[in-house]
Amino acid sequence: MKFRVLVICLGSISIAQGVSGQHTPIETCVPEGEEVYSIVEQMPRFPGGEAELFRYLGKALSIPRDAGDENPPSRLHVSFVVLHDGRICGVEVLRGGSTALVDQVRTMIYAMPTWEPGLQRGKPVNVRYSLPIHIHWK
Numbered sequence: 001m002k003f004r005v006l007v008i009c010l011g012s013i014s015i016a017q018g019v020s021g022q023h024t025p026i027e028t029c030v031p032e033g034e035e036v037y038s039i040v041e042q043m044p045r046f047p048g049g050e051a052e053l054f055r056y057l058g059k060a061l062s063i064p065r066d067a068g069d070e071n072p073p074s075r076l077h078v079s080f081v082v083l084h085d086g087r088i089c090g091v092e093v094l095r096g097g098s099t100a101l102v103d104q105v106r107t108m109i110y111a112m113p114t115w116e117p118g119l120q121r122g123k124p125v126n127v128r129y130s131l132p133i134h135i136h137w138k
Helices: 050-060 099-110
Strands: 003-007 075-082 088-095 118-120 123-137
Touching: 075 099, 088 099
Parallel strands: none
Antiparallel strands: 003 123, 075 088, 075 123, 118 123
């Protein structure tokens, strides 16, 4: 099945609704005493910018055969923390499809290259990043 991935509204604030079983608490990945920001002066950036992020997602995401329906849900909403050193942690699929699809999206996010961290007052900080992913079936 062919599809195209479209990412909309990069860097938006996280939605509070969670999907049970897909939660990785940020407390386990952010060092104790460090703050996680939702909004900063400069949001984290995927290496090469948005165009490279779109390319990465388009290449990395393939819908698993056991994804359930013939056309799984077309919208997923992923939230994760970009740490002050650019690593990714605390990936949560806030809105998603089958377990197989959610697992693949989580794996894809964790496999991303190191990001340019978000900045607050010129210093790198931990930032909660929200990434809506829309799958357009052909």
